[in-house]
Amino acid sequence: MARIPDAFIDDLLARADIVELIGARVPLKRQGKEYSARCPFHDERSPSFTVSPTKQFYHCFGCGAHGTALSFLMNYERLEFLDAVEELAKQVGVEVPRDTQQRNANPDAHDLYGVLDAASRFYVAQLAASDKAQRYLDRREVDADTRARFAIGYAPEGYNALRDALGGDARRMTLLERGGMMSKNDSGRVYDKFRDRVMFPILDRRGRTIGFGGRVLDKDASPKYLNSPETELFHKGRELYGLWQVRQAHNKIPRLIVVEGYMDVVALFQHGVDTAVATLGTATTADHAELLFRNAPDVYFCFDGDRAGRGAALKAMESVLPRMKDGRQAFFLFLPDGEDPDSIVRQEGRDGFEARLQQATPLSQFLFDSLGQDVNLNTLEGKGRLAERAKPLLAQIPDGAFGDLMKQRLTELTGVGARAPEPQQTQAPRARPGSAVAAPKRSLVRSAISVLLQQPALALQLQAPFRFAALRQPGIPLLVDLLQLVYQRPDIGTGALVEHFAGRDEHAALQKLALQSLPGDESTLRAEFTDVITQLDRLTLQQRLDELQAKQREGGLDDDDKHELRALLQSRFA
Numbered sequence: 001m002a003r004i005p006d007a008f009i010d011d012l013l014a015r016a017d018i019v020e021l022i023g024a025r026v027p028l029k030r031q032g033k034e035y036s037a038r039c040p041f042h043d044e045r046s047p048s049f050t051v052s053p054t055k056q057f058y059h060c061f062g063c064g065a066h067g068t069a070l071s072f073l074m075n076y077e078r079l080e081f082l083d084a085v086e087e088l089a090k091q092v093g094v095e096v097p098r099d100t101q102q103r104n105a106n107p108d109a110h111d112l113y114g115v116l117d118a119a120s121r122f123y124v125a126q127l128a129a130s131d132k133a134q135r136y137l138d139r140r141e142v143d144a145d146t147r148a149r150f151a152i153g154y155a156p157e158g159y160n161a162l163r164d165a166l167g168g169d170a171r172r173m174t175l176l177e178r179g180g181m182m183s184k185n186d187s188g189r190v191y192d193k194f195r196d197r198v199m200f201p202i203l204d205r206r207g208r209t210i211g212f213g214g215r216v217l218d219k220d221a222s223p224k225y226l227n228s229p230e231t232e233l234f235h236k237g238r239e240l241y242g243l244w245q246v247r248q249a250h251n252k253i254p255r256l257i258v259v260e261g262y263m264d265v266v267a268l269f270q271h272g273v274d275t276a277v278a279t280l281g282t283a284t285t286a287d288h289a290e291l292l293f294r295n296a297p298d299v300y301f302c303f304d305g306d307r308a309g310r311g312a313a314l315k316a317m318e319s320v321l322p323r324m325k326d327g328r329q330a331f332f333l334f335l336p337d338g339e340d341p342d343s344i345v346r347q348e349g350r351d352g353f354e355a356r357l358q359q360a361t362p363l364s365q366f367l368f369d370s371l372g373q374d375v376n377l378n379t380l381e382g383k384g385r386l387a388e389r390a391k392p393l394l395a396q397i398p399d400g401a402f403g404d405l406m407k408q409r410l411t412e413l414t415g416v417g418a419r420a421p422e423p424q425q426t427q428a429p430r431a432r433p434g435s436a437v438a439a440p441k442r443s444l445v446r447s448a449i450s451v452l453l454q455q456p457a458l459a460l461q462l463q464a465p466f467r468f469a470a471l472r473q474p475g476i477p478l479l480v481d482l483l484q485l486v487y488q489r490p491d492i493g494t495g496a497l498v499e500h501f502a503g504r505d506e507h508a509a510l511q512k513l514a515l516q517s518l519p520g521d522e523s524t525l526r527a528e529f530t531d532v533i534t535q536l537d538r539l540t541l542q543q544r545l546d547e548l549q550a551k552q553r554e555g556g557l558d559d560d561d562k563h564e565l566r567a568l569l570q571s572r573f574a
Contacts, residue, residue, distance in 0.1 A: 004082075004085060004096070004097075005097075006488070006489050006492075007489060007491070008096075008097070009070070009085070009496065010489050010490075010491040010492045010493070010496060011094075011491055012070075012085065012088055012089060012092065012094065013056060013068055013069055013070065013493055013495065013496050014056075014491050014493060015092040015094065016056070016069045016088055016091065016092050017053070018051060018052075018053065018056045018057065018058065018068070018069045018072070018495075019035055019051055019053045021069050021072065021073070021088075021091070022035075022037075022051050022058060022069075022072055023035070023051075024290075024294055025040070025076060025290045025294065026038075026040045026049070026290070027322045027323055027325070027396075027398045028051060029047070029398070029399060031050075033052075033053075033054065033517070034050050034051060034052050034053070035050065035051040035053070036048075036049060036050050036051075037049045037051075038322075039060040039062055039063060039065065040076060040286075041060060041063055041065040041075065041076075042060070042062060042063040042065075044062055048060055048061040048062035049061075049062070049065075052494075054494075055453075055454070055493065055494035055495060055514060056068065056069065056493045056494060056495045056496075057493075057494055057495030057498065057499075057514070058072060058495075059511070059515055066498075066511060067495060067499055068493075068495035068496055068499055069088055069495075070084050070085065070088060071084075071499065073087055073088060078235060078238065080109055082096075083206075109233075111171075111175055112175055112178060112179055112232070112233060113208045113209070113210075113233070115166060115172060115175040115176060115179055115181075116179045116181070116201075116208075116209040116210065116211070116233070117208065117209045118166055119162060119166060119176075119179070119181055119209070119212070120151055120153065120199075120201040120209045120212075122153070122162060122165050122166065123153025123154055123155055123199040123201075123212075124151055124152075124153040125153075126153060126154045126155065126156050126161070127147070127152065127153045127154035127198075127199075130154045130156065132217060133154035133198060133217065136198060136217045137152070137198065140263060140267075140342075141267075141270075141346060142263075142266060142267075142270065143270060145270075146266055146269060146270040149245060149269065150200060150201075150242075150245065150265075150266055150269075151201050152198060152199065152200060152266070153198075153199040153201070154197070154198055154199060155192065155194035155195055155196065155197045155199050155214055156195070156196065157195055157196045158192070158195065159191040159192055159195065160191060160192060161192060161195075162176070162181060162192045162194070163176070163182065163190070163191065163192055173190070177190065178231060178232065179211075179228075179231055179233070180193065180211060180228040180229045180230075180231045180234065181193055181194070181212075181228075193226075193228075194212060194214040194226065196216070196217060197214030197215055197216055197217070197226065198214065198215045198217065199212050199213070199214050200212065200213040200214070200215070200241065200262040200266075202228070202234065202239060202241055202280065203243075203244040204233070204239070204244070205243070205244070205247075207244050210228075210231075210233040210234045210239070211227065211228030211231065211233070211234035211236075211239075211280075212227070212228050213225055213226070213227050213228075213241065213262050213280065213281075214226045214227075215262065215263070225261070225262070225281060227280055227281050236279075236280040236281065236282050237282055237285040237287055237288070238285070238287040238288070238291070239280055240258075240277040240278065240279065240280075240288065240291060240292070241262055241265055241277060241278040241279075241280055242265040242269070242276055242277040242278060243277050243291070243295065245269065245274070246274065246275055246276070246277060246295075247295070249274045249275075250274075250275070253275060253295050253296040254275065254296065254297075254298070255275055255296050255297070255298040255299065255300060256275055256276075256277055256292050256295060256296040256298075256299050256300070257273065257275055257276045257277070257299075257300045257302055257341075257357070258276075258277060258278070258279065258284065258288075258292065258299065258300065258301045258302060258316070259276055259277070259278050259302050259340075259341045260278060260279070260302075260303065260304075260312075260340070261278055261340065261342070262278060263342050264276065264278060264302075264340055264341040264342045265277060265278045266342075267341065267342040267345050267346060268341055268342075268345055268353070271345045271346070271349060271350050271353070272350040273345060273350055273353055273354070275296070276341070277292075283312060283315040283316070283319075284301070284312070284315055284316035284319050284320075285319060286319050286322070286323075288319065289316075289319040289320045289322075289323050290323060293323055293325075293328055297327060297328055297329065298328075298329045298330075298331070299320070299328075299329070299330050299331070300330075300331045300332075300333055300357055300360055301313055301316045301330070301331070301332050301333070302333045302335065302341055303332070303333070303334055303335070304334070304335055304337070304339075304340065305334035305335055305336060305337055306337060309334060309335075310334070310370075313332050313334070313366070314370060316332075317330075317332075317363060317366060317367060317370075318393070320363065321363075321367075321393055321396045321397055322396040322397070322398070323398075324363070324397050324398065324402055324403075325398050325400060325402075326400040326401050326402050328402075329362070329363070330362075330363040331357075331360035331361060331362055331363065332360060332361045332363070332366045333356055333357060333359075333360040333361070334361075335356075341353070344356070364405075364406060364409065367390070367393065367406075368386075368390070368409065368410075368413065371386055371389045371390055371393075372386050372413070377413060377414070383413070383414035383415060383416065384414070384416070386410075386413060386414050387410060387414045387416040390410050391410075394406050394407055394410060443473075443474075443475070444473075444532050444535050444536055444539070445473055445474065445475035445476055445479055445536070446475060446513070447528070447532045448479055448529065448532045448533060448536065449475065449478065449479055449482065449510070449513055450513045450516060450518065451518065451525050451528055451529040451532070452479070452482055452483070452486075452529065453482075453494055453497065453498070453510065453513050453514045454494065454514075454516075454518055454525060455522065455525055455526070455529075456482075456486045456492055456493065456494060456497050457486070457490070458525070458526060458529045459482070459483045459486035459487060460486065460487070460490060461526075461530075462483065462533065464483075464484075464487065466480060466483065467537045467540050467541075468533065468536035468537050468539070468540045470540055470543070470544070471536060471539055471540040471543060472543065473539075476536075478506050478510075482497065485497065485500060494514055495514075497510075497514075498510045498511055498514050541568055544564075544568060545565070545568050545569070548561055548564065548565045548568070549565075552565070
């Protein structure tokens with residue numbers, strides 16, 4: 001199988017701005033020369049995730065996650081390597097060689113996408129053959145164009161319909177199980193997971209089927225909705241139903257409307273409100289919030305007006321606050337009891353629903369109204385209670401005008417400034433993101449590697465072969481490997497240099513060294529690197545002198561050895 005040339009990857013990483021890439025997904029705050037945030041790969045209260053613009057890599061001091069812009073895309077977006085390359089290339093405006101694209105596709109992942117797509121087509125065909133399912137959609141006033149747009153289908157009754165249609169051999173059955181399309185009982189029998197349900201395929205950002213949602217036809221049956229389980233392709237906390245269709249309808253998405261159900265999205269689209277998406281049976285997550293704002297500047301959360309809807313809105317607000325960069329807006333629309341977007345848009349049409357959106361509550365108002373619901377602001381005690389509730393939430397808002405205005409509003413309501421609470425230290429101190437990692441006393445080899453990791457291009461000032469390569473000291477083979485790698489890939493950066501050694505014993509040590517912040521500017525580091533290499537060369541010369549002199553004492557030298565010894569002595573005292 002062909003592989004993407006290293007030179008292309010290095011150039012791609014050199015062109016990419018890792019701070020911009022990660023900052024579009026995770027709220028970053030500048031801290032010295034670097035940026036910090038709460039880690040997106042594990043739950044934490046205080047920031048331990050750092051991003052270095054000069055070294056073009058990220059590292060979490062809490063969970064150890066680290067890597068380049070590509071590895072971030074792979075881990076955060078759950079992308080295959082080639083998909084991450086294509087995504088990054090698109091962002092920086094370069095093209096991945098077509099031959100590479102075609103020949104690097106993961107055949108295993110391709111087959112898994114293929115079987116899910118086949119399942120979607122099977123369900124569409126079953127809908128066409130089922131009067132019962134079609135009558136259900138007719139009652140819900142879902143027209144033929146909308147059914148086709150969302151590839152709505154039907155999973156027939158019985159336990160083996162999909163299995164018999166697609167599971168013709170052991171590999172296909174394995175793929176169906178991996179894709180979440182099969183269930184297994186206590187005796188080990190495998191059967192169709194979805195039965196007698198209207199089926200809604202869930203698509204990824206490339207329009208590929210990654211999972212399904214199924215709705216019962218009988219309103220008394222339960223569960224009302226059944227979603228695919230978590231699989232290697234489908235993660236419900238990171239996906240939004242309908243986003244693919246929104247992207248197809250708009251070159252630039254003006255806003256996104258977040259609703260709760262598949263049928264809400266379908267009905268809104270059919271009535272001309274073609275910017276609706278739905279979470280997949282889960283509360284709005286931080287990943288959802290990032291995905292929403294990456295696609296549109298304005299986000300409307302549309303919930304029922306009951307207690308459950310208000311609770312869902314509060315969870316959405318908590319996920320949105322850390323992502324409220326200047327220029328972004330969030331609103332909350334609560335519907336009358338017993339109504340949902342599906343029923344409202346069918347009763348009032350597009351104009352009626354749009355009118356309701358115009359009356360939606362801004363996030364700022366919703367936050368203070370919710371926190372002050374049971375607070376008497378006419379008393380000092382009430383003002384103090386509101387301030388204490390609001391401060392930790394306002395501290396999550398990124399630096400900028402919106403954050404300043406929210407703090408100002410709190411002061412207007414309570415007279416209390418909204419200083420961020422001091423973090424409580426509950427564990428042993430650890431290295432803070434953005435601060436220099438204390439470097440232990442370094443050997444010459446360690447010093448050379450440390451400086452080289454800060455500025456890989458320094459390797460290009462040396463001429464191969466390297467005299468010190470013969471030096472018998474720990475770390476010399478690694479230093480030589482690093483130098484040779486930079487020679488082969490002149491544009492390689494710190495992150496890619498470290499990641500090249502992933503899976504090797506040296507990787508952890510290189511990661512620690514790369515995290516160090518060495519004193520001095522570029523010229524200072526260049527001078528330090530030159531001096532260290534000179535010292536290593538001298539040690540290598542002395543090592544060879546000792547070898548020849550020991551040989552002379554033991555049995556004498558031949559003519560070549562004598563010539564080499566004289567040359568070394570002259571070089572030593574030159």
